Amino acid sequence: MTDLFSKFDPIIEQRRALLETGVTDPFSLVMEEVKSPTVAVCNGRETILLGTYNYMGMTFDDDVIAAGKQAFDEFGAGTTGSRVLNGTFRDHRAVEEALKEFYGMEHAMVFSTGYQANLGIISTMAGKGDYIILDIDSHASIWDGCAMGNAEVVPFKHNDVEALEKRLKRLPADAGKLVVLEGVYSMLGDIAPLKEMIAVSKAAGAMVLVDEAHSMGFIGEHGRGVAEAQGVLDQVDFVIGTFSKSVGTVGGFCVSNHPKFEVLRLVCRPYVFTAALPPSVMASSVTSIRKLMHGSNKRAHLWENSRRLHGGLRALGFQLGTEEPQSAIIAVIMPDLEKGAMMWEALLENGLYVNLARPPATPAGMTLLRCSLCAEHSAEQVEDILARFERAGKAVGII
Structure with missing residues (x-):
């Protein structure tokens, strides 16, 4: 009988070999106590958090916590229902109104996670006979949205405007086309040339979806993301985002100006067939x-932190994912998985938590230590972080 787990044997072996070197499992860290957006207790040690995506530090905001406590008392622990049945409460509508105001758009839908927002919108919008054209480095939720639908999937080289244009020109002129882009790509922290990409997409008659999960709240004059920063937000058909980054909670959303957008509440399966958020x-x-x-x-202040950490790490001799800081994500490139795990553990022992990212999630087979800064990191903490990177890097032999 075929063992359905056999296909995972390479990953099982890779993990076994890694743990046999004596390193702590980097994918099962437990936070025993969270003291603030930037400090937690991990393995009994007070630890600076540099891998939580809590960009604006809203998880411990007094007003945010107070609002949640009041709603918990007034409405109970959960909804026990889908948004199209009994799952729409007062604050679901209030969030959608706030999102419409935040983005200056006519429509907003809230999903139970950011993953479901991409899964639902992409799989629903592009069907049989349509084409989805997407960056090869797109997030897993985007790829899964493609897999769930019936559209033809056409990938193009990462952040390559010319490659996108070539793909679009090969497609039937009268076919439905959805171009899917991200404002900030979460592995390297690099931004997309949205202005140029949207121009070639619109010239080819395509609709455009931009995932701003890692830029909402931070990038752009009003925090609306890379599309706002590049002056093309009014040309984007769908903006996808998440609450688990800058908003500091959990959930996902899509905003749009399309006049028929509201029909998605009836036909989008990951919206219709899942329980609404508490x-x-x-x-x-x-x-x-x-x-x-x-x-x-x-x-x-977050931009100040990003520039200081990026410049400091480069000065220490670390190889980074971008030449200049482009977002709140700074990726430190490791020689291989074993060295990356050793460096991750050395940082943890020095009281600093970052993300260890490995293939296939990373581009070009790279192993990365991914740092995500917070607006609540003080300037002193950033200097402390650099000192801990220096100690760990020298101990492991990375620098």
């Missing part, structure tokens, strides 16, 4: 989103 999460989310509308000081 009202406490929604109350926290709407409070956070409205505060992010006025977060310019936080955004400025």
Whole structure:
């Protein structure tokens, strides 16, 4: 009889070999206590958090927590229903209104996760006979949205405008086309040339979806993302985002100006056939989103942190994923998985948590230590982080 687990044997063996070197399992870290957006207790040691995507530090905001507690008392622990049945509460609508105001768009749908937002919108919008044209480095949720639908999938080289244009020109002129891009790509922290990509997409008659998960709240004058920063937000048909990054809660969303958008509430399976988020999460989310509308000081400080950490790591001799800081993500490239795991553990022992990212999630087979900065990191903490990287890097032999 065929063992259905046999296809995972290479991953099982890779993990076994890694753990046999004596390193801590980097994919099963437990936070025993979280003290703030930037500090937690891990393995009994107070640890600076540099791998949580908590970009704007909203998880411990007093107003955000108070709103969630009040909704918990008023509406209970959960919804026990889909949004199209009994699962729409007061604060679900309030979040959608806040998102419409935040982005200046006519329509907004809230999903239970950011993953489901991509899964639902992409699989629903592009069907049989249509084409999805996407960056080869797209997030797993985008690829899974393609797999769930029936459209033809056409990938192109990462951030290559000419490659996108060539793919589009080969497609039937009268076919439905959806170009899927990301504002910030989460592995290397690099941004997309959205202005040029949207221009060639529109010239080919394609609709455009931009995932701004890693830029919402931070990039752009009002924190609306890379599309806003590049002056093309009004040309984007769908913006996808998540609450688990800058908003500091959990959930996902899509905003749009398309006049027929509301029909998606009836035909989008990952929206129709899943339970709605708890009202406490929604109350926290709407409070956070409205505060992010006025977060310019936080955004400025986060940019300062990003520039200082990027420049400091380069000066120490680390190889980084981008030449200049482009976002709140800074990727430190490791020689291989074993060295990457050793460096990850050395940093943890030095009281610093980052993400160890490995293939196939990473581009070009790279092993990365991925750092995500927070607006609540103080300038002193950033200097402390650099000192810990230096100690760990020298101990492991990376620098």
